[in-house]
Amino acid sequence: MRESANIEALQELDIDFMGLIRYPKSKRFVDDNQANTVGKLTMNKGTVGVYVNATFEQILQDIIPMQLDIIQLHGDEDSAFAKALLELDLKIFKAFQIQESFDFTILKDWEILAEAYPGKLFFLFDTATENYGGSGTKFNWQLLDNYTGKVPFLLSGGITAQDAPAIKSIKHEAFMGIDINSKFETAPGLKDIDSVKTFIQKLRQ
Numbered sequence: 001m002r003e004s005a006n007i008e009a010l011q012e013l014d015i016d017f018m019g020l021i022r023y024p025k026s027k028r029f030v031d032d033n034q035a036n037t038v039g040k041l042t043m044n045k046g047t048v049g050v051y052v053n054a055t056f057e058q059i060l061q062d063i064i065p066m067q068l069d070i071i072q073l074h075g076d077e078d079s080a081f082a083k084a085l086l087e088l089d090l091k092i093f094k095a096f097q098i099q100e101s102f103d104f105t106i107l108k109d110w111e112i113l114a115e116a117y118p119g120k121l122f123f124l125f126d127t128a129t130e131n132y133g134g135s136g137t138k139f140n141w142q143l144l145d146n147y148t149g150k151v152p153f154l155l156s157g158g159i160t161a162q163d164a165p166a167i168k169s170i171k172h173e174a175f176m177g178i179d180i181n182s183k184f185e186t187a188p189g190l191k192d193i194d195s196v197k198t199f200i201q202k203l204r205q
Contacts, residue, residue: 002030002189007041009193014200016177017046020066022054023074025131027188028181039066048072048093052132056084063090072124074132079109086117093154094121097128098139104147114151123149124179127157136182138163144172152176159183161195164202 001007001018010018020038021028030038039047039062049068051059053075062068071085072093082092094110096102107123114121125144129135138158147153155167156179167178184199186192 001042001191002028002034002038004037004041006190006193007038010191010196011042011045013193013197014204015045015196017048017070018042019048019050019072019179020068021050021189022058022062023050023052023132025052026050030189035062036065039068042067046070050074053077056081059085063088074124074126079113082110082121083113083117086113086120090120092121093124095124095126095133095156097132098125098143098157099128100140100143102128102143102146104149107147107149107151111149111151121151122176123151123153124156125153126179133157141166141170144170144175147172147174150174154179156181161199161202164199168203 001010001020007018020030020035020042022030046069047067048070049059049062049066050072051074059071070091070093072095073082074095082094085092110121126133127135127137127139136158152174154177155175159178159180160183180196184192184195
């Protein structure tokens with residue numbers, strides 16, 4: 001999200017989080033000139049700053065001006081990096097790129113960290129891509145059965161309005177919600193409000 005009017009319209013819907021992408025290579029990049037303005041607009045929702053292999057200092061300088069509640073680490077960050085952010089009393093979404101060969105046992109260090117900071121660390125399972133997300137495609141959701149951990153997770157990657165029944169059928173105990181993006185846009189960073197509203201209604205039925 002980065003357009004003021006679009007953010008204000010989306011605020012009126014039944015959503016929990018709103019993401020501001022601070023990854024310069026993304027088509028949805030929120031630049032420095034936009035950052036302070038849009039961060040203040042999202043204050044009545046959970047404002048998520050999305051980063052890919054950013055430095056600790058880069059994230060730190062955004063927290064107050066952008067009113068960030070959650071830091072999404074969408075790159076190759078390790079658990080030690082996340083721990084430093086958790087010690088600032090922030091919440092974290094850690095993204096993992098899922099493909100057929102993904103080994104969920106590599107999440108062990110992250111699960112230990114989540115136990116040390118209860119209610120502060122969550123996972124986001126996205127489709128594997130060289131560009132750290134943004135592929136607009138799904139991974140095989142049956143792979144979620146291979147995740148036996150208890151850290152709550154969000155599901156991401158190519159979700160469309162037609163996926164509502166499949167999403168409602170997910171019974172994994174750690175499944176906490178979904179992350180929607182490109183399939184609900186009229187342009188990069190610009191959400192189709194009516195489409196999002198209709199999709200939410202389908203999920204609530």
